[in-house]
Amino acid sequence: MTKVIDFYFDFISPYSYLAHKRIVKIQKNENIKFSYKPILLGGLHNLAGITAPALIKSKKNYLVEDCEMIAKKYNINFVFNKKFPINSLKLMRGLLIVKDEIKKEYIDKFFDAYWLLNIDLNDEKNTTNVINELKVDGVHFYENIKKQETKELLTKLTQEAFDKKIFGAPTFVVNNKIFWGQDRLDYALDEYKN
């Protein structure tokens, strides 16, 4: 059995960004296998009957300070995006249709664009700029993310996550055990190593 830590994420989630950066650092030092699992967090919340923290005033205020505190602790460059939240549907669908060999870079670029460079990714011009940096053809990209099969695939992946009892992002899964939140990365690593 090849062990792996499944990492469920959505670009819209600041804690997913922080977890992603921690994973990148961990992988520089240790041979630990992570598998990135895109989901639509809004869709997952709907399935679970959860109101996103971004939509609860007191939680949203806290969220900003909390993320900055965690970023500082782990030496992660981080800027809470001024346009938060946005609809991450196109960005997540996009990840499903780009070629396998650029998926890693796509993830890096879009996480950084939103949570480091403070770019408004609701504005399609800005999304196109990132796409172009990845040398992905824009016309092709927007055509593909609109396809019914792309829409259905993201819905399917999100439903599959929910069926595994996942209800938020980031979530780590190791040995079928669920670890919710970037705070639980250490516990997931313990499970992986034991």
Place this chain on the structure above:
Amino acid sequence: MTKVIDFYFDFISPYSYLAHKRIVKIQKNENIKFSYKPILLGGLHNLAGITAPALIKSKKNYLVEDCEMIAKKYNINFVFNKKFPINSLKLMRGLLIVKDEIKKEYIDKFFDAYWLLNIDLNDEKNTTNVINELKVDGVHFYENIKKQETKELLTKLTQEAFDKKIFGAPTFVVNNKIFWGQDRLDYALDEYKN
């Protein structure tokens, strides 16, 4: 200025219990001042527009495993109460009306009764047993928790917490900074020590 870590809690919250046990251990080794701040978590959630995790199926399932995992990590004896959630109103009001010199023991006893001894505290007989162990007169106790001024005091304390932008339990406050969740105890300690 005397520094202190304010600890907002409700007996109904398993993470408050875990935080309480960690605090007890910390205080055995270090001279750190904690001030226990009772609130009604249900009331606080109402003020903040938050649905309790206990009322969201997927979150509640996760909650049990997550608490057990944390208890294990910190060597805390813990049994997820079979009768969860219950209404903690009487227990929280009771803390407000018992004499100062037994408040600490009241907190210990009720946390243990619910989160270690798995006692159904919805059943008034069981609550009375704990009260008796504390040598508090039961008749007097139940009379006092029904008083309008007791009810208003708990409402006031909960409102004051909300006014400080607190929205959950446990919450630590140091230097007017809010740290939500038992996971944030270490961050609160860092703030206290620096």
